[in-house]
Each structure stands twice: as structure tokens, then as C-alpha cells.
Amino acid sequence: MGAVNTLLRHSLVLAAAVWYAGYAFGQVTFDRLVHSSREPQNWLTYSGDYAAHRFSALDQINVENGHSLVAKWVYQTGASGDGSNGRFETTALVVDGLLYGTAQDGRVFALDARSGRPIWKYQRQLPTDIRPCCGRVNRGLAILGDKVFFGTLDAHVMALDAKTGHVVWDVAATDYKKGYTFTVAPLAVKNLIIISPSGGEYGIRGFVDAYDADTGRRKWRFYTVPEPGQPGNETWEGDSWKTGGAPGWITGAYDPVSNQLFWTTGNPAPSNRGEGRAGDNLYSNTLLALDADTGKLNWQFQFTKHDTHDWDATEVPVIIDMDGKHLIVQANRNGFFYLLDRAKGKLLSATPFGAVNWTHRKDAEGRPAPDPDTEPTPEGRRLCPGAYGVTNWFSPSFNPNTGLFYVTANENCDIFSTAPQTYEAGNAYYGSAYRPADDSPGQGAVRAIEPLTGQVKWEFQHVSQSASGLLSTAGGVLFTGDAQGNFILLDAAAGNVLWHFQTGGEIHSGPMAFAVDGKEYVAITAGSALYTFGLP
């Protein structure tokens, strides 16, 4: 009798598990996001986890067998692949065998992650007068519950049914006609969808928003340019705060222990002209530590004060705990690797990780401070890095096993010259021009940095600048890509090449890894296609 009961009990548990598995299709709870490391077969957020490590605990593909990788399947989005109006920049999400992604011009898709076959597709009807500065791009989704969330080029935030692609809610965040767009992959935290616009080239006033995942109702907004009466407004001349920029167009990180959301911001507007906006221009080019429930500012650290070189701080901030220290680090576009205390935002060190000629001194806080003669001039001034930066939005990776922080680093110098502009709502608002110096190296590399010292341990050189994000895994390998279309596998310990594949299109996004049926896959976008690779 007892045996029967045991069998029955096991059967019921099995049936419940099967039922639950079916029911749980697409159900992603906040707890799963917090503990994403427990399910390495899935990729649940833009950077793979809340710490933004872009690290996969999967180790099936490793240093020993990486040379034998083969293409598994390819998905063609139908978007233009030549890059003339924006590239394919998504990082896909994978949940329980389903892969979700976005592509140019408001495309969203769900695929069978095993075969690449589409489950559903959605494309937003966009107005003709949108103003994406840098291509009609999108970098991905957030997923929570049974919905996926994304931002649109006409500044809406949308929720789609993860099973069908049907619109669940659609909220206008702001007026796209003033130059606001969404290109960032949102981040789901608790029951909130966190998102921030692009538009620093249009004189927008930036913000970070949180929306109720169930209803789309906005729960809080933090303006990244404070208005009169708020702390920080004194860092803007006159009314310049109204068009101050500071967009948060790259996905941040989240610390569940302190409930702090870490979000970065881009350039002040006009992006390359300081006249008329005297002051530090808070909170442009800043790492913000916000209370995730309320959007209240806990602390902030501004990387580049009063920027006139387009050095957005919209590079992924990465949470690292090492040697008992609770840190947050960023490889910044201005060429420095910053190490900060995560609790209070205190700068611990700033070390160059590429060629920099704009600073030879530090301020009282230890922050690299610009030399006197670095502003754009009528005849043009040569500065390194150029506006593209030593790095940019493409994701770095932190591998807890090697203890190394990997970043794509580009050596470049621009001539910055003045080009005054008046603000007109919805019109480009740069105020300056830049172009590569004749002697600009135009050289890219992957650099492995020891976080506590900022020292570069090894480097892998590309033949030109690269806009590839990086992925490291527990297999001891590191994935990168190049402008010539190669998807490349490196040994994460030393940087030597293990394998490469010519995709036929520039790599302009970050790799991610997932597993289905116990088999590891790695995915990357190139041209207008999403490629996956695995062992034979």
C-alpha cells in the first residue's frame, strides 16, 4: 500500500511538473531574474544577469573543443543589412527553448531556439518623421511574467504577449517629434520595466522611467537633467537644462541586495559645444544609483564633466565583488576604466585602457580632468579618443573564473571643430563637427583588464575598429566579432584565437549563450541575420 502511495505520489509530482512546465511556458518571475545563475540554459536579461557580467556558466563549448564549432541555424529578419540606416544590434533572450529578439524598424520576433523557426513576428507601424540619430536600431527586450517589453523609435513602451506577439499594452512615454526615441533593451526589476530614451543629439531632456509590467502605468520618472529647485540644476547655464540631453540609451545593472538600480547617461546637448551650457551639466555622462522602487537618487558619479566630445557614459556598468569589495566598474568612452565603491559611489581608481591625450591631471576626487585646451575650435583640434571613444555601447564581459574584465577597445583620434547651431525642436543639435584625424590609428582590439589594478593583462588585435560586444563563458572562452564580419572565439586566459567564422556582415552587437536539450548554443547578429553556433 505504501509502495502504491509512493508511486502515486511520484506520478502526481511528475504530472504536476509536466503541467507546470506547460503552464510555465514563458513565465519569468522576478525571483528567476535575481537567481538567473541557477538556469544557465536561459538568457533572461540584456546582459545575461543583473550584475551585467555577460557571462555564461555553460561550459560545453570550451578551450579544448571550441575549434570545432559549426553553424546551427540562421534567422533572416528581413531588415536592411547594409547598415545604411542602422544595424542589427539585438541581444536575444532565451527562456525555456524560446528565443526572443528585436530588429530594425520596430521588429520583434520569437523563434524555436532549437531550429530557428519563427513562432510569431511583430512589427510596429512607425511614423515617417521619427528622429533616430544613429540608425533605426533596437538592442533588445526585457521579459517578465508572460510578456516581453520593448521601446519603439516613436518613443512608446510596449508589452507583447510572449506566446503570441499580440500587443498587451502600448504607452507613449513622451513626444517623439522632439527627437526622443527608444533603442535600449529595457530591464525588468520586481514588477517594473525600466527604460530610458535616446536623443542626446536632439536636445531632449533625458529621463529614466519605470512602468508597471501589468498595466503599463508609469510608476516613477527620474529626470537626468534636473529642473530649477532640484539639486544639480545649478550646473546648467540659464535655461540650457531644458535641452540638456543626458539620455540613458544602454541597459543598466541592478543590485538586489541594496535594491539599487545602476543606470548610465549620455552626452549633454548640444553634444559638442559647451557655449551656453556652462557648468558640469549634471547628470550627463553619469552613473546613477537609483532606488529601484521609487527612482530616488542615492548617489551619482559623473565621468566626464561638461563634455564637448560626445563621450557618452552609456557603456554597460558592471557589478563585481572581489577581495571583499563591493564594486561597480565601467570602461568609459573617454578611455578610462573606472572602479567605484558600489554603496556610496566613491571613485577608487581610474586607469586608461587606450590612447588618451585629453588629460594629464586629476581632480580632488581622483577623476581625470580635461586639460585647458581641449575644446573644439574653428580650425579644428585633434583629440584622442575621438567621438567614437576608446569603447562605446557594445557590451564588455566579466568572467568570475578568470577574474578578468574584457572590453572592445578602439584607438582613434578626431579633429573637433566648431559649428554653431540654434536649437529647434526635433532637429539635430550637435553644435560641432568631428572627423577622423589623418593620423588616426583606427585600430581595434579586445583587452583583458584586471579590475582591481586596471592593468591590461592581454590584448587581441583586430584589423580595424570593432563594434562587437563580448561574451565569456565557464568553458574558458571569449567570443568577439569584427567589422569585417568574423565571429571569433578566443582563449579567455591568454587571448589566442581558437576558431572563427565569416558571417558576411559586420558584427555590431553582443553575443549570448543558451542551451536546449542539453546542447549549448552561442548566438550573434550580423548583417540582417541572427546566427547560432554549437558543437557538431
Place this chain on the structure above:
Amino acid sequence: MFVIRNGVVRPGLHPSGWSGLLILLALAAAARAQDRNPFANDPKAVDAGKSHFRINCSMCHGLGARGGGRGPDLTLARKKHGNSDAALFRTIHDGVPGTDMPAALGSVGVEMKDQEIWQVITYLRSIEIKTPPPAGNAANGKALFYGAAGCSKCHMVDGKGGRLGPDLTAVGSSRSLESIVDSVRNPSRQLADGYQTVTVVTAEGQETKGFIMNEDRFSVQMMDTSERILLLEREKLRSFKKSSVSLMPPYDTTQLSDKDLRDIVGYLLAAGAN
């Protein structure tokens, strides 16, 4: 007359002919507006256009529009795609397919509405060189180009000549006389885009010189000085050295007199004008 149905212009009669006529007139007016610069000779438009040019165009055409590594000299009155107001507007507005010249809206890094395009055209008119320096004797230049000066061993004009240097058919409409002269006297001052000099040594020890047609981290496609295309794997090469010294020898006045060089340039300018 024409009527518009569902956004498509179709021949035929419309029941309400007046409204069709009004639409036609409006379209005609709009078309005319694309042909004439509303800011012609307006000094304020020159300044505004200069700013828009610096922001949107100088990346390729240089800060003063004298040409950069990728874009032609726009101070010249000759332009490959036409120099009338209408032609310039069309080139800037639509871009040039098959080249790096993007459309003025919807392209990465460029954004100009119609008014701003006209302001840029106004600026370009203000810096246009109306009377270029006199060129030489084109007939003698042609004879030298294909004969004693040896230019055609490496350069083509109108499909005749070599492949080791840039095709010069249109150079007369994209570069100034001074710039062409400088490239002949000092060819290594700025290598032509796409003509990076390279010397490789194969695993067997054979040294080959030429220019890089394409490359990536793992392979090189080059043309050697015999115009052979070589497809090489980097890891199999003993050495791979790029050089900023042009394959073209510098022509000083003992090898090519100033008069003969001006005649060759005269030929190239005439070819470009065609």
C-alpha cells in the same frame, strides 16, 4: 490630366476636375521649389550652411569642402553629378547609390531637411572657385599620359590603362588642379583610398609587392605589380608589411616638366568634364 488615387498618380479624368487641377498645380509648385535655391546669395544662409556642412559633410569632404579621403573637392565648379542647384539638391537629398554618399535623411550620421540642404548649397556657392587656374594642352597631355610619362601603365581613363592605381576618368571633376599636381609630385603624401601598399613574404620565401584590395584578421586579397590577384591566408605568410609609401614613384621636374604635367592635368580635367 492626372488624378491621384490611393497616393498613386494615374492618367484619367477625375469627377471633380478642379480639385485635381489644384493638386496638380500644387505638385508643380513643389517641384519648382526643388529646383531653385530660396536662399541664393543670403549671407545668413551661408553661415548656417557652413555649420550644416561641417556637421554633416566635412567627415568626407573636409572642413573647407576641399575634399577629404573619401569625398570630392566641392569648391570646384565641375561636379560629377551636376552643379546646377537642382542637381546639387538631388545629390544631397537622395545620396548617390553605390557610393559612400548617403541620403540627407534616414542615414546614420547625416540629417538635413530641405531648408538645410539649400543652406549648404548656398555655402558651397559662396566658396566655389569661379575661374580655375588655366590647365595645359589636353591633346599633348593625352599623348604623354599614354606615352612617355607612363601614367597609363597604372591608371585608367575611359577604360584604357592599368589597374595598379586609381581610375582617373573622373578625377578632373573631383579634385583641383593643385591637388592632382601634388599627387604626381608627392604620391605618398596621402595614399589613395583603397591603394594601401603591402609587401608579403610567403612560406616559401617569395616576396611580393602590391596593394591591398581587401583584408580581414585571417585573410588578405591583394593585387601584385603584375596585376595578379593573390588570395592569401595570413597565418601561412612569413611576413606581411603595410607601407605608407605609394607604389607610384614621385615625378620630379627632371622626369616630368611643369609644362608637361600641366598638359597631363589638362587632359584629366577635360576627361572629367566629359
